[in-house]
Amino acid sequence: MSDLFADTFEIMLAGMGGVFIFLILLTFAVGLLTKLCPEITAPKGGVDAQTPAKETPNVASSDNASAAAKLAAVTVAVQKYRQARGSAADQQE
């Protein structure tokens, strides 16, 4: 019994040690990885590009934005409609 206890205790120590060794090594590896593969600044522009789009619903009264949005809405809707009709037609064929 106390043998089993001692073994288990040893497994506990070795186990926690193993988990920490593995994840500490991984920490360094990730640090290295993100240093070697930095995020290019492009995404910031990407975020900028997205921001106005996100705000569109709020500024829907402003002319240009709303016109663009409407066009998008129309395009999407017409596509949806056509798809729906198209697949219905397929089944009736």
Added chain:
Amino acid sequence: MSDLFADTFEIMLAGMGGVFIFLILLTFAVGLLTKLCPEITAPKGGVDAQTPAKETPNVASSDNASAAAKLAAVTVAVQKYRQARGSAADQQE
């Protein structure tokens, strides 16, 4: 042979009896169930709440409704558009 016949006849009687016993018991159980778990009147309100929404396309000329609908349309469409662009961007990356 006539033994098999008799057996089969007995299975028929026991079978139809069993089916009826099972489903009659279930009938009473369902009666009890629907009595214990009545439908709350809320859904009627739910239906009311839905009705104007359903009519929206017909009253699209009335100002408020159409404005709301347009806003919804624009929002959906812009989201769709952005998703589409977003995933396309992902693949081009």
Added chain:
Amino acid sequence: MSDLFADTFEIMLAGMGGVFIFLILLTFAVGLLTKLCPEITAPKGGVDAQTPAKETPNVASSDNASAAAKLAAVTVAVQKYRQARGSAADQQE
């Protein structure tokens, strides 16, 4: 060794022959098939029917088309919105 060679060579000849026989027979069979099951002229009309729909986005400035497209947009968007709300309601229930 040279036996294996001879066998393999024979397989090559029989194989190419077999492939050609199979696909030549299929060629004749397909010829017969398309002769027996000609395409009816209807599909051309079908293409015609689709053409104006495809052009809609381009003529979005023309009044009628854009009105129809807007209606479609609104309808789709409202349906989407209702579905979204409906399923959200389901989960909150």
Added chain:
Amino acid sequence: METLNTLWATTGIASLSFGALVMIVVGLLLIYLAIVHKFEPLLLLPIGFGAVLTNIPLAGMNEAGGVLYTLYSSGVATGLFPLLIFLGVGAMTDFSALLANPRMLLLGAAAQFGIFATLVGAVALNLVPGVEFTIQQAAAIAIIGGADGPTAIYLSSQLAPELLGAIAVAAYSYMALVPVLQPPIMRLLTTKKEREIKMVQLKPVSKRARILFPLMVLILTFLLLPTAAPLIGMFCFGNLMRESGVVDRLSKAAQNELINLVTIFLGLAVGAQLTAGSFLTVQTLGILLLGAFAFCLGTAAGVLMAKLMNLVSKQEINPLIGAAGVSAVPMAARVVNQEGLRANQHNFLLMHAMGPNVAGVLGSAVAAGILLALAG
């Protein structure tokens, strides 16, 4: 030269047997019925194709190591595929109409008379020389009257796998023929006045009742008829996933991906049982005959039960809806609706027929459980 001989020996022409040829024609016929006449195409197209493949000589697709054999032994012989289909069907079934009017369960019970009368009929056919059905085979044939594909396939995989191909073909064919078989019987047994009966609108059913219903059915099955537990259990599991509202993604997967993929596999594997040796027999004729008999009797029993209920109870029901008790969801309910409209242009019975229709699914699963218990 020898190579050419070998090649010739491996053509189908060289080892053509008459039986295989006939079975390939049978397979093509099923495909024809599925595509041109829309005979239960989801099952009969794969079954027909499986029948063609299994009868191609030398291909060995239904022998150990072949793909059809693999599908059959892992999915049909174990009962797995039909039970998974039943799970999906449970997830697709809405019991609202039944819960709103639980007396409809009686119609679903009565329509199972087709099953048990056919059991006797199959044993009686033993009097014909050359036909010899065991009680297990008779039970597997009788379940055709349940008008429920997965139930029929499951029961015959357990009781009489040697008849599985013929039974599945008969079950799905007659389900496709419901619009032809049922109306004459329905009209024969009802007066025009009865067919014109309008039924009161159904009350809405609470979500809680819809959630508790599959659990209640399961508990009843556990107490009364454990042999029906595989079928009814999987069905109720699917239905509980649907109604619980907390596992939407699983419920949708069961209704779509699961049922579609398993249908492809099940159809091919069942079709692979359609070999000359097992199908081109007098027994098959008997099965086709008995199947039609079972369908017609079940329809009649449902209609007559509805008329009996009208004698006893005050709240009238249109006896046409009794015919939907055989299940064949949703075809039988549509046929009822159509006949109702024929009698009176404004008599829409579809929703009312859904009650006996889904009751029939439960009814035939119960009947299958009883047959497993008594004839298994």
Added chain:
Amino acid sequence: METLNTLWATTGIASLSFGALVMIVVGLLLIYLAIVHKFEPLLLLPIGFGAVLTNIPLAGMNEAGGVLYTLYSSGVATGLFPLLIFLGVGAMTDFSALLANPRMLLLGAAAQFGIFATLVGAVALNLVPGVEFTIQQAAAIAIIGGADGPTAIYLSSQLAPELLGAIAVAAYSYMALVPVLQPPIMRLLTTKKEREIKMVQLKPVSKRARILFPLMVLILTFLLLPTAAPLIGMFCFGNLMRESGVVDRLSKAAQNELINLVTIFLGLAVGAQLTAGSFLTVQTLGILLLGAFAFCLGTAAGVLMAKLMNLVSKQEINPLIGAAGVSAVPMAARVVNQEGLRANQHNFLLMHAMGPNVAGVLGSAVAAGILLALAG
């Protein structure tokens, strides 16, 4: 008459055992918790249903030839289902938050203390008369502290299949109880000031880094801990499919169809292990007790590790996020966010807690590998 006797003998009432009845109630209780209290319904609803089905007498659904047995032996005993779930989870996991702040891995490591302390605790329970856990069983129980369902099921299928049912139920129940179990511990071990710490915004991570990360984890596993390769390998495969961007249709199939279908099968098969003989034991009580112990210790260790890191490093972290290191994705991260908001209305910790949260998944898979190596 004899037929009626046979029929009676095949009712569930006639062969009811007390143990089976209790287990059916346990199954219904799990279903109740899943539906009404939203206790991990995706798993606990199928597990509960499987528990009911497996305990229906005479139905034999968990005996050779039965559908639950077929699912268990082909999918759980082989480890296939939990590994496929892990593949799908990998395809659903976004490691951006972790890559932006790799120190979070330390929190995921610390929280595994719950596992190893429970290992000792389980062996200590052997001092209680009537309880007798082998080291393999202790290891399988301890992994409950990993707060990760597939890992727990996989490890106990390999080390102690006889306890699988109880371990799975405990694991998913405590994961559902995270919002109840964790907050008191989190508040006890932190000051209000600590809980108010705001963290700096995360930097974006390049696509290339996100692609290389699963490969790096895989290589580290290969070099250091091959016994964890099945779990971590499948997880990394899913994640690589997600991030690579070249196999979108496979990645989506893994996140949807695959994980949904396998969840249905896995749940039923795991539930089928909940039989009276294996569940109604003192051991089960021990498992439930130890599971709670493991969860609480893991939470505490994560929080304390965060405080320790604040002592050493200058860039402060909110110690609440240490609690997310137990995994229980995404529940634990949401609890952290909620506690952060309680301390300061403008303190949004969700994104920051995702780092330790996904680190905890890796941490417990590593711990499982070590237990397989040392106690297997």
Added chain:
Amino acid sequence: METLNTLWATTGIASLSFGALVMIVVGLLLIYLAIVHKFEPLLLLPIGFGAVLTNIPLAGMNEAGGVLYTLYSSGVATGLFPLLIFLGVGAMTDFSALLANPRMLLLGAAAQFGIFATLVGAVALNLVPGVEFTIQQAAAIAIIGGADGPTAIYLSSQLAPELLGAIAVAAYSYMALVPVLQPPIMRLLTTKKEREIKMVQLKPVSKRARILFPLMVLILTFLLLPTAAPLIGMFCFGNLMRESGVVDRLSKAAQNELINLVTIFLGLAVGAQLTAGSFLTVQTLGILLLGAFAFCLGTAAGVLMAKLMNLVSKQEINPLIGAAGVSAVPMAARVVNQEGLRANQHNFLLMHAMGPNVAGVLGSAVAAGILLALAG
């Protein structure tokens, strides 16, 4: 202390073998090619990952009980997975272009010369000391020239499973290299004038013809070449589901869920065959060499056949489209289109190349059937 020793003994470093290391690098290389160079990523990413996993020492993922072994033995050794993929490919294939111009079948036939010439080539390689291919192995290698992944995997699982890994890698790699391998050959064998030939527009094809086509192919297979029935049969089944229009949900399931899930499993299981013992051999070099040889010969044969047809017939065809006869759908057709545009900016050959392209799929399935009959 002993525990630490055990732990060390279970690290991958301690039991690293040179062969396994090389194979892991090979796996990573395949992943690199899949992600960065988009080399058939749907297959080569899972294959590469499977190759890494199978070579992790001590993990035993490809030994009895391991998950890769389970996938291989149940899905690849039985031929099930490649056949299901072929079913899905059938459901995705549109034969309209071929039906509108059935002479294209001749190009699909000619391009199979690559296969049979390679068969001789493989046997000839036996003259090189250290290389020893049996006729079965030679046949499995030759099928790489079919430029069709599932066909190659199916045939080598039946004839030479020990070479399956190398053959699959070669087949998919060369299919990815089609834009590099084919254009020089195409230009070498054609004049600029020939490449500028514009082809007449294709007539539309009736729905009925598209439905009857797969059945016709099936019947021809049954009569002439039953050994090709598993491949061609499953392919035609998928195509019939697509064209029939009555089983849309099954057809879509075959094109999406089925093919996606099976691709994940197939890729992992095939990759698991890439072990040092079976891959790091002189034979593998031979296979890679012969595969390139087969591709080039097939391309040349297709182009020359087109030129021959121009000598005989009046309705001119652009000989470039002969190159699409090797299949490699749709990559080869795209390459043809590109080369056509290079010769003349207004010469769009894509639709015309689809005819020989899908003919090549049938052609290599026919060739596989012949090889099974003669070398099996």
